[in-house]
Each structure stands twice: as structure tokens, then as C-alpha cells.
Amino acid sequence: MGGLKMSSYLELKNINKSFETEKEKKIVLADINLKIRENEFLTILGPSGCGKSTLLKIIAGFSKTDGGKLLKKGKTIKEAGMDRLMLFQDFEQLFPWQKVINNVEFAVKQAAKNKKLKLSSVQIKERALKYLKQVKLRDYQNYYPHQLSGGMKQRVALARTLAAEAEIMLMDEPFGSVDSQTRQELQQLLVQLWQEENRTIIFVTHDIREAVFLSQRIIVMKNEPGQIINIVENKLPYPRKRSSRNFNHLFEELQSQLHS
Amino acid sequence: MKSKYKQRFFWGILLAFIWQLTAVSGIFSELIFPGLDQISIVLFKSLQDGTLIKQIAFSLSVIAQGLFLATIMALLFALTAYFSSTAAGLIDTLTALAHPLPGIALMPLILIWFGSGRMAILIVIIHSVLWPLSLNLSTGFNSIPDIYTLIAKNYRLNKFEFMYKILIPASLPYFISGLKIAWARSWRALISAEMLFGAINSLGGLGWYIFQRRVFFDLPGVFAGIIVIIMIGIVVEDFIFAKLENKTVKKWGGLK
Numbered sequence: 321m322g323g324l325k326m327s328s329y330l331e332l333k334n335i336n337k338s339f340e341t342e343k344e345k346k347i348v349l350a351d352i353n354l355k356i357r358e359n360e361f362l363t364i365l366g367p368s369g370c371g372k373s374t375l376l377k378i379i380a381g382f383s384k385t386d387g388g389k390l391l392k393k394g395k396t397i398k399e400a401g402m403d404r405l406m407l408f409q410d411f412e413q414l415f416p417w418q419k420v421i422n423n424v425e426f427a428v429k430q431a432a433k434n435k436k437l438k439l440s441s442v443q444i445k446e447r448a449l450k451y452l453k454q455v456k457l458r459d460y461q462n463y464y465p466h467q468l469s470g471g472m473k474q475r476v477a478l479a480r481t482l483a484a485e486a487e488i489m490l491m492d493e494p495f496g497s498v499d500s501q502t503r504q505e506l507q508q509l510l511v512q513l514w515q516e517e518n519r520t521i522i523f524v525t526h527d528i529r530e531a532v533f534l535s536q537r538i539i540v541m542k543n544e545p546g547q548i549i550n551i552v553e554n555k556l557p558y559p560r561k562r563s564s565r566n567f568n569h570l571f572e573e574l575q576s577q578l579h580s
Numbered sequence: 581m582k583s584k585y586k587q588r589f590f591w592g593i594l595l596a597f598i599w600q601l602t603a604v605s606g607i608f609s610e611l612i613f614p615g616l617d618q619i620s621i622v623l624f625k626s627l628q629d630g631t632l633i634k635q636i637a638f639s640l641s642v643i644a645q646g647l648f649l650a651t652i653m654a655l656l657f658a659l660t661a662y663f664s665s666t667a668a669g670l671i672d673t674l675t676a677l678a679h680p681l682p683g684i685a686l687m688p689l690i691l692i693w694f695g696s697g698r699m700a701i702l703i704v705i706i707h708s709v710l711w712p713l714s715l716n717l718s719t720g721f722n723s724i725p726d727i728y729t730l731i732a733k734n735y736r737l738n739k740f741e742f743m744y745k746i747l748i749p750a751s752l753p754y755f756i757s758g759l760k761i762a763w764a765r766s767w768r769a770l771i772s773a774e775m776l777f778g779a780i781n782s783l784g785g786l787g788w789y790i791f792q793r794r795v796f797f798d799l800p801g802v803f804a805g806i807i808v809i810i811m812i813g814i815v816v817e818d819f820i821f822a823k824l825e826n827k828t829v830k831k832w833g834g835l836k
Contacts, residue, residue, distance in 0.1 A: 382730055400733045412725050416832040417749040426745070430735040466833025484735065 328391070329358035329520065330379070330488065335388035337374055337546075347545035348374050352388070354539065354548065356522065361514055363523045363535035367578065371546025372524045376490050379522065380406045402434050405486035409496045411473045414465040420476050421461035424448035427484035451479040454513060471502035475509070482517065491523040495530070504562075507533050511558060528574045532567060533560050540577050550577055614800040623804035632789060636808060639785035642698060643770050646705030647762065653710050654758075658717035659743065671714070679711035683769040687776055696777035701770065701785075708769040709762040716761070720754025721747055753829045760821055771809065 335352040338345050348371040356362055364372045377383040379390060381400035390397050407413075414423050425448045432439045439447075452458045455475040465473055474494055481489055495503045511534060514521055525531055531538045532554060540550040552574065556566055596616060602608070603615035610618070626632035661668040683704045694700040728750060732742045748755075774780075774787025784792075786805060793801030 380734065382733065400736070402734065402736055404734075406730065406734055408727060408730075410725075410727050413727050413731065415728075415746070415749070417752070417828070427735070430737070434736055464832055 328355040329393060330356040331389075331391040332356075332375075332379070333389040333391065335375070335378060335390070336386045337371065337378065337383070338386055349378075349385075350545040350547050352546075352548060354551075356520065359518050359520055360537060361511075361521045361523070361535045362537050362539065363525055363531040364539045364541060365525060365528060365531045365574065365578070366541030366546070367543055368526060369546075370541040370543035372526075372541055373492050374546070376406070376492050376522065376524050379488075380404055380490050382406075402431060402484055403486055404488040404490055405481045405484055407474075407477055407481050407489060407491045407494045409493045411465075411470055411497065413477050414473055414480075416465050418464075419461065420457065420463050420465065420468070421445070421448055421452065423465070423476060424452055424480050424483045427480045431484045448479075448483055451483040452476075454482065454516070455479045455509065469502075471498045471506060474498065474506060478510070478513070482513065482519075486519070488520045488522065491521065493525055494523075496525075503530075508559070510534065511560075515558065528571055528578070529562065532556070532570050532574065533562060538574065540574065542578075611797070612799060614803060618800040619803045619807065622798070622800040623807065626789075626801070626804060631783065632804075632808070634783050635785050635789045636812070638780070638783060639770060639774065639787070640812070642701050642785065643705060643766055646702050646766055646770075647709060647759075649702070650706045650709035650713060650762065650766075651759070653706070654714035654717055657710075657714040658721055659747075661714075661718055662721045662747070663739065668718075671718075675711050675715055678707065679715065681707075683708040683765075684772055687773060691777070696780065698780055700777055701773045701780070704769045704773045705766045708765040712761045712765060713755075713758040716754045716758025717751065720751025720758075723754070724750040756821070756824060756829060760817075763816060763821075767809075767813065 332352055332354040335349055336347075337349040338347045340346070352375060364375065366372045374383060378385055381390075381397065381404065392403070415426070418426065425444050428439070428444050428447045432444070449458060449461065452461055455478055457472060457475055457479065460468065460472065460476075465476065468476065477494070495506045498506065507530060510521075521535075523531075523534060536554055538552040538554055539548055540552060541547065542549050552570075554570060556564075556570065560567060600616050603610065603613055607613075623632075657671050661671045686707060687704065690700045690703055694703060724747065728746050732746055737745060770785070771787040771790075774785040775791040778784060778791075779788055786809060790802055790805035790809075793799075793805060
């Protein structure tokens with residue numbers, strides 16, 4: 321981090337979180353401090369149980385903290401909002417009763433409503449189609465979600481989040497339930513979309529290779545209690561090659577940190 | 581789907597044939613076991629002179645009205661219960677009290693309170709539809725995936741938007757299965773209420789048609805009435821409900 325002054329777009333200050341069971345109080349997150357830059361691609365990497373998903377839920381405004389603050393451009397945020405949209409791992413996040421196009425239109429309509437914009441149905445459809453085209457599913461606009469594969473469903477979900485024009489996209493292991501071939505395709509697509517659009521992405525994963533492939537910075541966490549142990553700048557140039565020496569070097573470095 | 585109808589057609593014809601054989605064999609008096617020919621003549625006559633048509637129309641109009649009113653009430657109950665836990669307690673208690681009570685048990689009371697008109701039948705129907713339907717709707721509302729509530733929060737849906745954009749479509753499978761139970765229950769309630777309450781609007785409904793025929797010991801007429809009831813039941817179950825399911829739940833990828 322050096323002496324450079326970081327512009328803090330999103331800032332987590334002294335975030336603590338614990339769950340109480342009958343017997344004990346379990347600390348999930350202990351004193352998390354993090355500054356996130358605008359338009360950066362950030363991954364949060366850690367073993368299961370390190371509280372990385374809880375941290376993402378706190379940023380989304382789904383979960384309350386036990387003290388600490390979440391600031392966006394210096395202002396405290398307490399509620400969920402369309403500026404921070406979550407992309408889940410669960411395929412059920414699409415509405416099965418709506419066609420692909422209507423699922424995406426839902427986001428366009430909500431975004432317009434929140435910004436108090438009036439859009440005609442033609443404009444709504446055009447916007448939805450633009451994002452479906454970006455995820456290469458334009459031809460599937462009239463399909464129902466159950467007719468799509470898992471990877472395609474996640475692409476629709478991605479189009480929906482993009483269509484809502486969220487500044488910050490929160491991704492909770494979104495590619496965790498698809499096969500490895502599809503996962504690599506989706507990772508490539510995500511990097512491409514991130515380069516085309518101005519978005520900040522906070523991506524939670526336990527997959528080291530995924531973190532190295534995707535992000536500019538990697539937040540390494542440990543469990544019991546969930547804490548940040550390191551922040552790694554990933555300066556590998558895009559598009560990244562999974563077989564390159566530097567890629568593997570970073571992979572090994574992160575692996576040793578996670579297992580220390 | 582097609583083979584189901586083929587099978588039904590085959591077995592239906594066979595059963596009708598056996599019926600007819602039994603009737604013409606003379607084992608039973610034709611007074612108590614009429615042949616299909618006699619039944620069809622009576623059915624045809626009743627249809628032709630318009631009385632049966634009017635009675636069918638009466639029965640169907642009462643049941644449609646009852647189902648419509650009860651569905652709106654059930655929706656209101658289930659939605660109130662979903663959004664308010666205090667109301668949920670009250671509605672749950674009311675349902676627990678009223679749901680196990682057969683509509684027929686209420687008929688003497690309804691006769692005293694509301695007389696024997698259309699209103700009385702409507703109340704019997706609403707009673708037999710409201711509770712199972714609101715119970716099913718509540719179950720449907722409470723079993724929508726948590727992820728939908730998170731999405732609603734994330735996309736800043738207000739209560740009203742959440743209701744019609746997510747809650748109702750997501751629980752439609754439960755609504756349809758509730759409606760099926762409601763239909764079956766209200767159909768039974770209607771026929772028995774009509775028998776008990778007698779001629780309403782001078783003609784009455786299908787239940788009254790059958791009851792009247794029994795009084796005159798007109799068994800072909802009794803069977804004609806029964807056949808009409810069966811036919812309407814088949815049309816509603818196999819065509820109306822099947823169509824509703826094909827257009828919604830099945831198209832969306834089946835029941836969850």
C-alpha cells in the first residue's frame with residue numbers, strides 16, 4: 321500500500337461481527353478495515369468459515385454489524401441499495417416464471433424507478449437486450465430459466481446485475497456451482513465485461529486460481545476469527561494466462577499464506 | 581397425456597357396455613337400475629326443454645361467484661398474515677377452528693340465519709373454499725426461497741411490488757393446488773346445499789334436480805343428473821385446471 325494516498329470509494333472501518341449460540345459467542349469477523357477503490361476488481365480469498373460471505377452481506381446491507389462503519393464516498397450506508405447488487409451462487413436467483421428477457425427487464429425497470437426515470441417499453445427491452453448480448457445470450461431471450469444450463473443461468477444473472485447499472489457488483493462465489501470448463505469461460509467473460517463497463521467488483525472465492533485470474537487486488541483472510549491477513553496487489557497484465565510462470569508464482573505465494 | 585384420454589375412453593366404453601348388459605339382463609328391476617337408453621332419453625328431454633340447462637347455469641354461476649369471493653378473501657387473509665405476525669396468529673386460529681368443520685354441519689344454522697336462498701348457498705361454498713385456499717396460500721408465501729427476499733431488498737422493491745412481482749407468482753403452484761382442493765370442496769358443498777335448501781329462484785340447481793327426480797322415483801332422471809355432475813367435474817379438472825397448469829407452473833419448469 322506504500323505511501324500512496326488511496327482514494328477511498330468504499331471504506332470498511334472496524335467491522336466486527338459475531339453470532340451468539342446458546343453456549344458461546346462466535347466471532348465471525350474481527351476488526352476488518354479495508355479501503356476499496358472505484359472501478360477496481362477485488363477478490364476476497366479465504367478458507368470456508370472465514371466470514372468472507374458475511375463480509376459481503378454486510379457490504380450489501382443484508383446483515384448488520386456489531387459496531388464498525390461502512391462508508392461510500394465518505395457517507396455512512398446502513399441499508400441495502402441498488403448501487404451494490406449481489407450476484408449469488410444459487411441458480412434460483414432468476415425468477416422461473418419469467419422469460420430470460422423479462423428477468424433482465426426487471427432490473428432495468430427497478431433501476432429506472434429508483435432513478436425516477438420514465439422509460440418506454442421499447443427502451444426497456446433495448447437495454448435488456450444490450451446486456452443479454454454482452455453475455456452472449458441474446459438468442460435465448462425467450463427461454464425460461466429452467467431451459468438453460470447452470471452456466472447460462474449465471475450469465476443471465478450477470479446480465480441482470482449489469483442491466484441494473486449497479487456501480488458495485490458483489491459476487492458470492494457466483495461460479496461455484498458450474499463445471500470447471502464453464503467456470504473458466506465465465507471468468508474470462510467477467511474480466512472482459514469489467515474492462516468494458518465501469519464497475520467496481522468485489523468477488524468472494526475460496527479458489528486461489530480464480531482470484532489470481534480475475535482481480536487486481538486480493539484480500540487474504542483467515543478463520544477463527546475471520547481476519548484480513550494480507551492484501552496482495554496482482555499486477556499481472558490482462559488477459560491473464562493460467563499457465564504463465566508469474567501466474568503460478570503468485571498462486572504458490574497465496575497458497576503458502578493461506579496454509580500458514 | 582394423449583394415452584391417458586385413450587385409456588379413459590376405452591375403459592369408459594367398456595364400463596358403459598357392462599352397465600347396459602346388466603340393465604337389459606333383467607337381474608334388477610328397470611325401476612331401480614335403468615338402462616343407458618332410458619337415461620339418455622331423460623337427459624336429452626331435460627336438456628331440450630331448457631330446465632336442466634337453467635339449473636346447470638344456476639349451479640355454475642353460484643359456484644363461480646363463491647370461488648371468486650372466497651379467493652379474494654383467502655388472498656387478503658394470507659397476505660395480511662404474511663405481513664403481520666399478530667394477524668397471522670388470529671388467522672391461524674380461525675383457520676384451525678373452521679377448516680375441519682364440514683360445510684354440511686353448518687347448514688341448519690345457515691338455514692336459520694340466512695334462509696334458504698342464493699345467499700345461504702354462497703355462504704356454504706365460501707366456508708368450504710376459504711380455509712383450505714388461505715392455508716395453501718400461506719404455505720406458498722412462507723416457502724418462497726430466501727433468496728427472493730434478499731433480491732427484493734437489494735432491488736428496493738416496496739411491499740406492493742414485492743407482493744405482485746415476487747410473492748404471488750412464486751407461490752402460484754400452491755395457489756393452483758389450493759384452488760383444486762377448493763373446487764372439489766365447493767362442488768360437493770354446492771350439490772348438498774341445493775338438495776337441502778330446495779328450489780331457489782323457482783328452479784334451483786343441479787342438486788335440486790336430482791333430489792326432485794328421487795321424489796318422483798324417476799331413477800333415469802337421477803342418473804341423468806349424476807352424469808351431468810360427473811361431466812362438469814371432468815371438464816373442470818382435465819381442461820380448465822390442466823390448461824392453467826400448462827400455461828404457468830409446467831411452463832416454468834415444474835413444481836418446486
